Amino acid sequence: MSQRVRIKDIALHAGVSKGTVDRVIHGRGNVSAEAKRRVLAAMEELHYEPNQMASILAYNKTWTIATLMPNFEQDHFWAQPHQGMEQAATMVRDYGVKVIHYFFDGEQPNDFSRAAQQILQTECDAVLVAPIFLQEAHAFFDACEAKSIWYGQVNTYIERNSPYALFYVGQDSYQSGVLAAKLLNFGLAEQETAMILHLEKSVINAAHLLEKEKGFEDYFSQHQTNDIHTNKASFTEVQDERQFQKFIEYTLSNHTSLRGIFVTTSRLFHLARQLERMNVRHLKLVGFDLIAENLHYLQAEQIDFLINQNPQRQGYTGILNLMNHLVFKKQSKAIQHLPLDVVMRENVAHYLEDVVDLQMKL
Amino acid sequence: MSQRVRIKDIALHAGVSKGTVDRVIHGRGNVSAEAKRRVLAAMEELHYEPNQMASILAYNKTWTIATLMPNFEQDHFWAQPHQGMEQAATMVRDYGVKVIHYFFDGEQPNDFSRAAQQILQTECDAVLVAPIFLQEAHAFFDACEAKSIWYGQVNTYIERNSPYALFYVGQDSYQSGVLAAKLLNFGLAEQETAMILHLEKSVINAAHLLEKEKGFEDYFSQHQTNDIHTNKASFTEVQDERQFQKFIEYTLSNHTSLRGIFVTTSRLFHLARQLERMNVRHLKLVGFDLIAENLHYLQAEQIDFLINQNPQRQGYTGILNLMNHLVFKKQSKAIQHLPLDVVMRENVAHYLEDVVDLQMKL
DNA sequence: TAGCGGACTGTGTTCGTACACAGCCATTAT
């Protein structure tokens, strides 16, 4: 008994040859209305489902995907999306998809353009980009469209109005601010104060930081029941221990009811380290990302919550989306926000395991 | 230029035929030492990696996996693992794996045995079981081993010492208790009281409930800094509104400092509903599972945290593990604890989306 | 030295789909 319905079976059932069935399936034309009707009826009746293995094997086309993102030796954060891309890459190789990585200096717009140019000189079918430089990214995307190259965005979202712009995979900054607010609101008692603190240089230019700030403030303005006060601060010179200490002392004496701080980036560990040195333990701390330094203070119970933005999945999902588009012609959701995992000392272990335990092969 | 290294290339490079290469790869013997050496060298040199597509197509073997779990019309919880299994099933069909589901009455050990017997009468290569009845499960597993059927466990873990016992996928009950304790500890102020509450009938027989209890208590005994008091209670008749109200009133008056309750199962919504009716709003509530009733009270901010045990993933991962074993001969980790996601009103959306956005095809 | 068995290796077919190509037929143009 033949388990599965094959093209051959359809052909037999419809009284045509498999060539005709193939033409119908792929809409290649040159099929009479009558034959087409019979083939479709047979497919319906026998519940035909194509065998992807055989299809891919026979199609025998190889696709090339280029990735374009900041050098991760410079900023270690990017190692995570990259790792996700690599995992996905080994996974999609059997589908005839080849992934080639290009890197640029994360602080030099020019270098983005250089790497982009390099990609444009090769032959590729799609690119996965972290478009962190607005202007340069726009130029690159324009070029992609001119060369009929599909593209997806990770981490940073730039609005593009083109059929070649396939998707964005990344964080939901606003909602992560809301989430942090909720956590602090839960942990603080009435009349106490929560603070949002930026430890980055150019906050005003960083849309995602402002989004987080907005989410944080919106939450508290909508939840006044506990009468939590909120505050906002910025400090850049985290490397300068004396300055940092002075800043903290000043802040604490100015806000005696301060009990919780939300740091808007992965740099929370700087604060945790400084507080540890100063032996301050009455502050509840919330921040981002499972990088080693943060994990250290999470274990030490100096940090209470780390919001995990699933950076590996950004890369993983990005590649998989592109391959779904190229190989299976399946379109993916335009905006894909990754889960905001609430990570604590007590459940961190699971999030540190291999990101993708769902994958199928080595 | 042929992109990829094929068996034919190896053969050419080693000066043998592809038949010989095939024998070397599969250790089928009947190859001279010299030929074997040359083939292995060529594989090494050309970086040969087998084409899974072609391999599966040519192998043309179909595997059958049976699943055995409680009827989900009876207890809706089981719908989730089932859904995960179904997702995985459509995904592995192209690999020649067929999944057939068997159900039993979740309250009748005899019915487990009946369904198990049914499976044993068919021809299958592996089973995925929720072995919730200890004795009957042991009997079934014995039978599987006798018939050389591989098996994996989901949701409930029974220790088996056999090569046919492949893995367990499920929750880490102890750790989920610890996690709940940490959340309440974070939310409560000094001197306040946290309670662990069972709403199930036979707590003493339910190992996982006792584990949760242990985790909860261990956390607090190790974290005395806030001087949180803990308490334990049990109540069964959640359907009886008057009784339930009396129980709650009694508990509240007995523990005036009670501010947080951890319900050890998905039945938290019963408590939330009752508290809403009584207009009690000063209690922080932590429980399990994203079922509709719980989600309602999470949205209403009556429930603060739901710990998500990823029930869909149990099924999904279970099927994928079996297929990895059967098709790719790749062994999976013996004990696989799924992430304990901390779900709040502010991040619930992500967890309600399609569980597995990592999957590759429709 | 013929006969036999076992070690070793190459050939050919198979899986299900994709697609090139050739062939057929009816219609239109010359």
Add this chain to the structure above:
DNA sequence: ATAATGGCTGTGTACGAACACAGTCCGCTA
């Protein structure tokens, strides 16, 4: 009437790996 055109359909081969089978070679024994 014959040639050319175009619509439509079937045949055959390729994709890469798996495996059955047949074939070759060698050493041993009768």
